[in-house]
Amino acid sequence: MRKLTHNSYFSFLGEYPPNIKLLGGKGMNLFKLYDNGIRIPPCFILNSRAYIEAIDRLHISEKLESLFSRSSPHKDVVNFANCIKTEINNYKFPKECVTELKQALIRVQENLGSKIFFAVRSSANIEDQVQFSFAGQAESFLFNKTLAEIVESIKNCWASLFSPQNLLSLLKNKQRGIELPTINMSVIIQEMIDSEMAGVLFTINVLNNNANQMLINSNWGLCETITNSSVIPDLIILDKNEFKVIESKVGDKEIRRVKNPNGPFTITVKNKPEIKNRLCLQLEQLLKLHHLGLNLENVFNYPQDIEWAFKDDILYTLQSRPITNLSLNK
Amino acid sequence: MKVIGEGLSCSSKKEILGELVYVKTVEDVIELFDCAHGKICLVDDAGITTLGPILSELTGTICTTGGAGSHLAIISREFGLPCIMGTKFHVEDMSILIGKQVQIKYDGDNNGLIYLIED
Numbered sequence: 001m002r003k004l005t006h007n008s009y010f011s012f013l014g015e016y017p018p019n020i021k022l023l024g025g026k027g028m029n030l031f032k033l034y035d036n037g038i039r040i041p042p043c044f045i046l047n048s049r050a051y052i053e054a055i056d057r058l059h060i061s062e063k064l065e066s067l068f069s070r071s072s073p074h075k076d077v078v079n080f081a082n083c084i085k086t087e088i089n090n091y092k093f094p095k096e097c098v099t100e101l102k103q104a105l106i107r108v109q110e111n112l113g114s115k116i117f118f119a120v121r122s123s124a125n126i127e128d129q130v131q132f133s134f135a136g137q138a139e140s141f142l143f144n145k146t147l148a149e150i151v152e153s154i155k156n157c158w159a160s161l162f163s164p165q166n167l168l169s170l171l172k173n174k175q176r177g178i179e180l181p182t183i184n185m186s187v188i189i190q191e192m193i194d195s196e197m198a199g200v201l202f203t204i205n206v207l208n209n210n211a212n213q214m215l216i217n218s219n220w221g222l223c224e225t226i227t228n229s230s231v232i233p234d235l236i237i238l239d240k241n242e243f244k245v246i247e248s249k250v251g252d253k254e255i256r257r258v259k260n261p262n263g264p265f266t267i268t269v270k271n272k273p274e275i276k277n278r279l280c281l282q283l284e285q286l287l288k289l290h291h292l293g294l295n296l297e298n299v300f301n302y303p304q305d306i307e308w309a310f311k312d313d314i315l316y317t318l319q320s321r322p323i324t325n326l327s328l329n330k
Numbered sequence: 331m332k333v334i335g336e337g338l339s340c341s342s343k344k345e346i347l348g349e350l351v352y353v354k355t356v357e358d359v360i361e362l363f364d365c366a367h368g369k370i371c372l373v374d375d376a377g378i379t380t381l382g383p384i385l386s387e388l389t390g391t392i393c394t395t396g397g398a399g400s401h402l403a404i405i406s407r408e409f410g411l412p413c414i415m416g417t418k419f420h421v422e423d424m425s426i427l428i429g430k431q432v433q434i435k436y437d438g439d440n441n442g443l444i445y446l447i448e449d
Contacts, residue, residue, distance in 0.1 A: 074363045078356065134411065138381060166361065168383030176386075200399030204406065207340060207398055207440045214362075218397035229396030230375060233417035251397065252415070268391045324408045 009016050009097045010104050011045045020084055022047045024123025024186035025318050029300075033317055035297045038292075040317050043111065044104050048176070051158055051185040058087050060162070066169070068174060072271065076168040084169035085159040093151060102147060108191070117259070119145045120153035122160060125184040127182055137166055142222065142259075145194050147181040149264045153185045161185055193307035193316050194259055197280040198223035202323060204303045205237055209326065211303070213246060214238040214293050218280040220271055221256030223307050223318060230268075232253060234279050236286065241261040243290045289317045296320050331445045333435030334427065337392070339442035340403035343408050346370065347433045347447070348389040352424075356380050370432055373402070385409050390434055392417050414442035416437065 011023060011031075026047045034040055057063065064115035067080050093101075120136035141153035155251040160166075161183060195321065199218035204211045217226050217233040217279050225231045232252040239246055253276050257266045270284065281289070289308065292315060297303045307318040343410065348370040353359060359380050362369070366384035372380065376395040385405060390412040393402055397415050406413030412434055423428065431447040 074360055077360065163410055164357065165380045167357060167381050168356075171385045172386070174364075202398065206403075207338070215398055217397045224396065226399045227401050229373075229393050229415070230401040232395050233397045233399065235397060252395075305399075324404065325410065 009050050009094075009100050011047045012104075013043065015303060020125050021184060022049075022124050022186065024048065024184065024188075025321065026121065027123035027186050029120035029320050030190075032299065033296075033320060038295065038299065038317050039315065040191050041119075041191040042108060043188050044108065044282050045099070046097075046154060046187040046189065047277075048125070048186045050093070050154075051187075053094065054091050054158065058084075058091060060087075061085060064167075064170070068171060069132065073171055075169060077164040077171070081162055081164045081167060083161040088155050088159040088162075089152075091155065098147075098151070101150070104189070105118075105147065105150070106256060111222070112191060117142075119148055119192045119195070120144055120150055120157060121188040121189045121190075122157040123186040123188050124161065125182075137163075137169070138163075139163075140224075141264075142224075143194075144264050150189060154189075157187045158185055193309045193318070194224055195309050195311045195316075196220065198307070198309035198318075199226050199233060201281075201289050201293055201306040201308055202303070203240070203297045203306070204321060204323060204326070212240050214240050214287070214290065216281070216289060219251070219253050219256055220275055220280055221258050221269075222266060223309060224257050224266070225255065227307070230257075234281070236279070236281065238286065238290055238293075240286075240290075240293070243287055245283075245286065248279060250277060252276070253280075285310060285313075286313070292317065331433070331447060333394075334416075334421050334432070334446045335415040335417050335419035335441050335444040337442050337444075338397060338402075339436055339440045340415045341406045343411040344410075344412050345435050345438050346412050346425070346431070347431060350392075350427055350429050350430055350432045359383055368387060370434070372428075381405075383387045385411065390414070392434075394419070403436045412442070414444065417442070417444065419444075 013034045014181050018028040018316045019026045073084040115291050119142045121140040141189045144150045180313050202215045205215045207215035219225050220232045234251045237247040253271050255268050303323040304320045305323045306320045309316045348368050351369045353373045366387040370390040373387050390413045391406050392393045392419050433445040436445050
């Protein structure tokens with residue numbers, strides 16, 4: 001087993017204890033899932049060291065300060081975000097980092113074969129915490145294949161932190177006297193699961209805060225149509241204590257996201273009526289999700305918001321985070 | 331007062347009243363940056379995380395698609411903000427609603443009803 005130190009750019013499952021500063025919130029939770037024997041797509045993490053070096057070399061903190069000291073900074077965020085994105089995209093990774101990335105990819109491909117694709121997913125230290133989930137504020141890039149695609153997607157993950165809407169959020173917090181903690185961004189490089197159906201599982205019913213129920217949203221294809229509201233998904237309420245379907249409602253599910261057949265990333269396709277008008281999940285799959293929900297609540301000892309995917313009838317946990325602000329949802 | 335739309339209530343069940351504003355792009359958020367207070371924001375697609383910067387000042391959010399697992403629903407819950415997802419409107423021309431006062435009430439378990447306050 002390789003000995004990891006803080007001097008490495010990459011952290012590998014099972015070889016490093018979950019650590020939020022180094023792995024980010026999502027990454028830390030994935031490491032914890034792996035340590036507890038939960039099936040996640042294999043991954044490794046470009047830890048925050050690479051991000052901190054890049055931000056430092058590009059003087060981004062100083063540039064942010066100068067933006068925020070202007071008279072109406074909110075009017076300049078779109079231009080500013082474009083400039084930062086260009087600078088990050090032109091950034092040259094340290095040689096050592098590229099070498100380590102190549103080695104890491106070879107290592108994964110030795111285990112999983114060379115045909116696999118990778119999801120490149122952001123994992124900021126302020127994401128996925130009990131107090132504040134920062135849900136969906138930084139982006140993920142799916143179905144990367146080559147080293148060049150992965151490097152580009154890593155940079156796009158970093159740049160997504162400085163999107164116009166995130167700059168506006170930082171500015172708003174500053175105006176209200178709330179200083180955000182220093183943001184560290186790690187990036188997860190994970191086997192891409194080309195799922196047949198995917199969705200979200202809450203281990204309580206978040207509609208009415210009922211802790212004796214679980215809530216599931218599902219659609220065909222990849223999970224992103226659920227989280228970014230591009231469909232009305234299927235809705236299923238389960239009894240938590242004893243597996244039972246309390247309510248199931250077929251969602252509109254007009255579209256789904258699937259692998260782009262002609263290159264990296266994903267495309268949108270229409271769901272045909274025969275799949276659109278029926279539930280994605282059958283009883284057996286609901287049973288697996290129910291079991292997963294109980295299991296993860298146990299692992300984290302707190303109600304969880306879980307993104308999951310089914311491929312060839314195997315259930316994968318894509319991420320798990322605490323359900324935020326439970327007390328307010330009454 | 332008539333019901334103009336209904337959807338799934340995914341957050342606080344507080345009855346609210348506010349001016350309906352429509353947000354499609356980040357430019358719309360910049361417009362609202364200093365004046366979002368008390369408004370109810372309508373969005374209709376994946377651009378929803380755009381609302382982040384003004385969410386703490388809004389009175390509520392309405393989305394024409396999505397469900398409890400959408401990021402908009404998750405962050406609305408973080409702010410304790412009423413949030414109606416997968417909303418179907420009973421009016422043909424939505425543009426006549428923009429800038430009008432609307433009220434959100436609830437019926438049944440989680441059904442959010444949107445009322446137009448007549449001038």
